[in-house]
Amino acid sequence: MSSRRILITGISSDTGGLLAQVLEGARDVDVVVGVDTKDPRHEFQRTEFVRVDTEEALLRRIVTAAAIDTVIDTRLIADPLAAPRGDRVQEVNVVETRNLLAACEGSPVRRIVFKSAARYYGCDQDDPAFFTEDMGRAHPPRTPLERDIVEAEEALREFASANPNIAVASLRCADVIGAELRGSHLTLLGLPVIPAILGFDPRWQFVHHDDVIGALAYAARHELQGVYNVAADGVLALSEVASLLGKPLLPVLPPWGTVFAGAQLRRIGLPVPVELLRELRFGRGLDNRRLKSSGYEFRYTTREAVLKLRAQQRLRPLLRSGSDSYRYEREVEAFLRWSPSVRSAAPREPPAASAAGNGPRSFDELSEGELIELISSLEPDALRRLRTYESSHARRERVLDALDQHLARLGSTERG
């Protein structure tokens, strides 16, 4: 594979930041440049950050000067609750997308990967049970957000047909589940009791954030072209999601006049997006087989993603305090990167998503109980190595004790 020079937009979002961390860890990627209007929230090894508005002339200068060949666009706002306050969603989703595409025209860029959203398909009674990429919408967009997504995809399609020498891939992501993310479905599922519409049990499908990042990286590195649905295997009923999360499902919303009820809730200060109300009624399922047949392997099924969400929800109260959040300082970053006094950056463990598949789990991911169960099946050599690894990494006392005991027992039997 040829070397890559990649530009990532929306680098200060979680998706953009984590994606940059994955890509800068890849050996065949030469350069990673990230642009955004805000400072990044993730620490990068070699990703260059440029604070720039999505303005065509400026972007074109960056793209040409750095000889960028791949642009990954992660800016799209797919959820009203994920939109930063005071931000104009249409501006970001439509105008800036057009600007970015215009900047790529006639530049060294040969590949564009666009992160789109499953809300493109809308949510209606006469939807198919599984949307494939070739299906359009049965109805015109119903909400401003849907209209923006459709317009952005249209701009992308026009661009692709006008520039046949540029490979354009659009990844329509289902609702994303991830630790740091915000979204209307995550807010809903975060409530102690999950409200539902009386008489409806919609089919919902999610995708884990790791898989979104993995799919974006995969699309950029394997020259995917066209539209791909990014959604985990398995479509769950909302009642199934609730029981997986261990929460009661309460059908409090009326089946008739739901929109009116939603408006009343908004009036008393509860943000209930119109899209969510429709999804609570009809749900949505995507056919992910095109992406799977291109070779990408999903790490999580929808059910596993929901179980991850459960773990996050239960751990959140414990983890909220004492987080060492990274702060971007331009001078510090410049010093770390360019100063001759800096010996070498500490090698960071590559993030899990870089595996982009079902890699073997490391010992750190195993729980104490699982590890202790494992011990009895290991050879003495492996045990000693595990002992040194554990004492230098996680240092879980129960694990260390169990290891010591087992080693001592082995030693005594060998001697005896």
Place this chain on the structure above:
Amino acid sequence: MRDPENPHDEAPGATVELAVADMQSALSDRGAGLRDHLPGIEPERQLTDWGRSERVEAVVDRTLYEFLYRYWFRVEAEGIDNIPADGPALLVANHSGTLPSDALMIAKAVKVEHPRRRPVHLVTEQRLGGVPGVGMLCTKLGAVPAHPANVRRLLFDEEQLVLLFPEGPDGARKSLKERYRLRTFERSPFVSYAARAGAQIVPIAVLGAEEALPRLARLNMLGRVIRLPLAPTVPLPAKFKIRFLEPVDTVDPRQDEDGLAEDIRALIQENLLEMVAERRSVWLG
């Protein structure tokens, strides 16, 4: 404008056909290779991706279906061997009654009589999904909204048995006077569904259902408000006879689809009239 005098007015059927053709040509590049990428079954789950619930279905099957099948309708099924043991098949039957007692009994008959006990997926009207409670229950019991892509996925990709009423909602709107006279099959592109999925069509003649739940009145205003046609809430205990006919091959997609649909309709009609002529009593068979 449609001609109300001409029952063979093709306009609505033709547009459906066109849409299907478009979709199929778009789907044609998604060959059989994609079948390997269907999501695997997670044994921890009790629902399928379609929303069908094993638990709900088992409960209703053991109680209501069993009672209706054995004691209320006293169903007699013949020709069950015409349902293939594996591979896709589109089951096509005459439709009647406001509640799909015919569909339930066909599905139950396949489950009880067929050696492989294959599940049957019933294709229902799409607007059913918008009715609170009813749509949810139908989905849990294995009904699938009538979208061409849904039928395609069930037949072609998942190789299931799909039950479809080509008369569509017209069948349920038949009055008692018009019973056992099949409406046109042209509204439903069912032959092209089967042909493009390489599935056989198994025609089915159902006797009894048309007397069990007759449509009593044509109350359009009320029907529009409650969105369901008016009918007795308890089906009358008519004797059911279900005849599974010889499967029809659709391997050659070049053959005239409308002609084949008409042949199948004639076949079912013929068998129905024969069964009506043979029976001595509506209630005792």
